[in-house]
Amino acid sequence: xxxxxxxxxxxxxQWEQTLRIARELxxxxxxxxLFAGRSHLDIQDVFTDLPRAARRVTEALNANGLRIxxxxxQPGTVFEENAVNHPEGSVRQVATEFFYRxxxxxxxxxxxxxxxxxxxxxxxxxxxxxxRRSVDELxxxxxxxxxxxxTLSVEAHLGSLIPTPQAxxxxxxxxxxxxxxxxxxxxxYQGIPDAAIEPLLARTSxxxxxxxxxxxxxxxxxxxxxDFDGVLRAMRKVNYRGFVVLEYVWVEWMDLNRVxxxxxxxxxxxxxxxxxxxxxxxxxxx
Numbered sequence: 256x257x258x259x260x261x262x263x264x265x266x267x268x269q270w271e272q273t274l275r276i277a278r279e280l281x282x283x284x285x286x287x288x289l290f291a292g293r294s295h296l297d298i299q300d301v302f303t304d305l306p307r308a309a310r311r312v313t314e315a316l317n318a319n320g321l322r323i324x325x326x327x328x329q330p331g332t333v334f335e336e337n338a339v340n341h342p343e344g345s346v347r348q349v350a351t352e353f354f355y356r357x358x359x360x361x362x363x364x365x366x367x368x369x370x371x372x373x374x375x376x377x378x379x380x381x382x383x384x385x386x387r388r389s390v391d392e393l394x395x396x397x398x399x400x401x402x403x404x405x406t407l408s409v410e411a412h413l414g415s416l417i418p419t420p421q422a423x424x425x426x427x428x429x430x431x432x433x434x435x436x437x438x439x440x441x442x443x444y445q446g447i448p449d450a451a452i453e454p455l456l457a458r459t460s461x462x463x464x465x466x467x468x469x470x471x472x473x474x475x476x477x478x479x480x481x482d483f484d485g486v487l488r489a490m491r492k493v494n495y496r497g498f499v500v501l502e503y504v505w506v507e508w509m510d511l512n513r514v515x516x517x518x519x520x521x522x523x524x525x526x527x528x529x530x531x532x533x534x535x536x537x538x539x540x541x
Contacts, residue, residue: 256487256499256527256528256531257283257284257324257497257498257499258280258281258282258283258498258499258500258501258524258527258528259277259282259283259284259285259286259324259325259498259499259500259501260273260276260277260280260282260284260285260286260500260501260520261285261286261288261500261501261502261503261504262274262277262285262286262287262288262294262295262296263286263288263290263294263295263504264501264502264503264504264505264516264520265505265516265517266293266295266505266506267505269295270295270296270315271315273285273295274315274316274318274319274321275319276517277319277321278319278320278321280501280520280521280524281524282321282501282524283321283322283324283498284321284322284323284324284498285316285321285322285323285324286323286324286325286326286327286498286500286502287312287323287325287326287327287364288327288328288329289301289326289327289328289329289357289360290327290328290329291329291330291331291332291336291337292332293332293506296308296312298330298353301356301360302356302360305356305359305360305363306363308360309360309363309364312364313363313364313365316364322365323361323364323365323366324366324368324461324498324500325366325368325369325370325436325461325498325500326357326360326361326364326366326368326369326370327369327370327436328353328354328357328369328370328371329371329372330349330350330353334372334375334414334415335375335377337349337350337353338350338372338374338375339354339371339372339373339374339389339392339393339396340373340374340375340377340385340386340388340389340392340416341374341377342377342379342380342388347392350392354371354396354399355399357369357371358399358400358403358405361405362403362405366405367404367405367406368405368406368408368460368461368497368498369400369405369406369407369408370407370408370409370410370436370461371393371396371407371408371409371410372409372410372412372415373389373393373409373410373411373412373415373416373417373426374388374389374392374393374415374416375414375415375416376416382416385416386416386425386426386429387429389416389426390426390429390430393407393409393426393430393433394430394431394432394433397430397431397432397433398432401432406434406460407432407433407434408433408434408435408436408459408460408461409426409433409435409436410435410436410437410438410441410463411423411435411437411438411441411442411455412438412441413441413444413445413472413509418441418445419442419445419447420442420447420451420452420454420455423435423455424454424455424458427458434458434459434460434461435455435458435459435460435461436459436460436461436462436463437452437455437456437459437461437462437463438462438463438465438502439452439467439481439486440463440465440466440467440472440473440481441472443467443468443469443480443481444467444468444469444470444471444472445469446469449481449482449485449486453485453486453489456486456489456490456493456495457493459495459497460497461497461498461500462490462495462497462498462499462500463500463502464483464486464499464500464501464502464523464527465501465502465503465504465519465523466478466479466481466514466519466523467479467480467481468480471510472509472510472511473503473504473509473510473511473513473514474514475514475515475519476519476522476523476526483523483526483527483530484530487527487530487531487534488534491534499527501520501523501524503516503519503520503523504516
């Protein structure tokens with residue numbers, strides 16, 4: 256199991272401080288977020304001078320014995336803003352430019368994985384039209400990323416056009432090569448059982464782990480209802496090789512600022528490590 260942390264778990268700290276926490280947590284890598292209006296690394300500063308920004312990120316990661324696990328980009332302050340499937344061509348052009356710059360950033364940081372949001376259903380059109388435009392836009396992005404050795408994924412999330420396992424599967428079926436950044440919490444919140452989510456693991460390249468329960472997108476581990484033991488067993492069955500990311504976040508949206516991120520991250524880390532150790536044979540433990 257390859258554990259990673261997120262630089263956006265601790266938004267009240269300076270960016271370099273988040274890397275020191277990741278180092279102390281004993282993880283291998285860090286997800287670096289470039290989120291419009293709310294990430295440690297300002298999108299405009301990064302994109303204005305990509306070589307300089309990538310040097311800063313790479314040097315800071317190296318100094319802490321870390322590497323980049325994922326470049327996670329969100330070009331808008333709300334899901335509709337600069338969405339990949341926006342009905343207006345001029346807005347989609349902004350999303351296109353964002354994609355290419357994020358891809359270059361990932362490459363300059365020696366990254367091989369990047370995550371985007373899949374788009375939303377625009378109320379001025381049918382859900383099918385919004386989906387088809389998303390498919391068209393994501394298809395060429397998958398190819399462009401693959402040409403330079405980068406795996407592209409999208410996160411199935413509340414508020415997107417793929418809020419359920421069935422919708423996520425359909426988008427993947429229509430977009431060959433596209434993978435998922437999977438967070439069970441977005442489904443558990445809706446009361447969808449683990450068994451209905453598990454098949455998505457075979458199509459997942461990046462995994463976000465945090466506590467969740469019905470009605471709470473992010474919960475303490477005491478409240479958590481996700482069967483992480485079952486998740487790890489399912490990962491072994493499908494030969495999952497991506498990162499398992501400790502992804503507690505702290506934002507007002509969906510009351511995601513009601514949890515002690517540091518304590519819960521440590522509790523989850525220890526749970527995952529304990530479950531992994533328990534699954535090893537005596538020979539593997541030696």
